[in-house]
Amino acid sequence: MPVDLNVRVPSSNRLADFTGMAGRLGLTGFATSLSLGSPVTRTNEGMVLLTRADITGKGLESVKKQLARVRRRAAIVAVPLSDIEVSNWAAEDSRVDLLAIVELSKEYIIHESTAKLAAETGIALEIPIAPLLETSGLDRSKVLKVYRESVATATSAGMNVVLSSCASEPILMRAPSAVWHIGILLGMDKQHSRETVYQVPDRILSLSERKRSSESITPGIEIVREDE
């Protein structure tokens, strides 16, 4: 099921434009930060809309507070890669679904220790493709450098990678068949790249569904019967 896990729909009255474009491109759903009422919504056309929460704010305490608040309300919870303390803490917290690259500086790329922790927790690395579309020449080569290094670090640690459009306009969305070719630019082989587009989002969503259920405490620990 090809799903774009990060589409930046600016307002709810533009939602139909994005849904239409997603359908034409062959996507079966996408995640957006808009408030949709429930974590997962299905439109009349069969498109799956997912609520996404991006944890913003600086410092570990701020991230912890927000995470506790948004987990059950969002289908996708993403924490931006920031300083090593916050990144490593998020990589160990099973409530998180994605660690996202949002800044292209050296301090905000994924470290080997973070990738190993995230691989154990089942958290994927999110690579936004919008910066590749917005830049060209030398500027794009700098983006490619960060992305290629991050993909290599995540892959060698066994961490899943997911490619998201981060599109702020419908025309900036990309078809799954186009996205996996972009994955090849990031150093993935064909099979790995196809997997990041067609299988990894599905795995993240089914894991997220279990995390949201009221019986789930942490992966592997669930309440099966409460004592009276």
Place this chain on the structure above:
Amino acid sequence: MRRMRRRYVLFHLHRDGPLINVYQLSAAIRKSFLSLFGEVSVADSRLFIGQYDTDEGTGILQCNAESLDKLLASAALITSIEGTKVSFQPRRASGTLKGLTR
């Protein structure tokens, strides 16, 4: 000289703006490919676009088999052609033209 293996790709160019003709599209893909992979790769690619429907935005891209993935990645990164915003979608690839219509 070894015979070159070709690949054919059915594609759809989604657009938001005025129509784009085949020469503009072909030049945009070559330019993106040149920027990402260099002159030698463009020379080896043997890119050709046929059966392009300007209104629908559909057509068939032909190229050297070895260049296919790089060419499609280059096309996927194109955001606008002559001021028209675009999104390139490869639909199906085949080793023969007949294979695309099956």
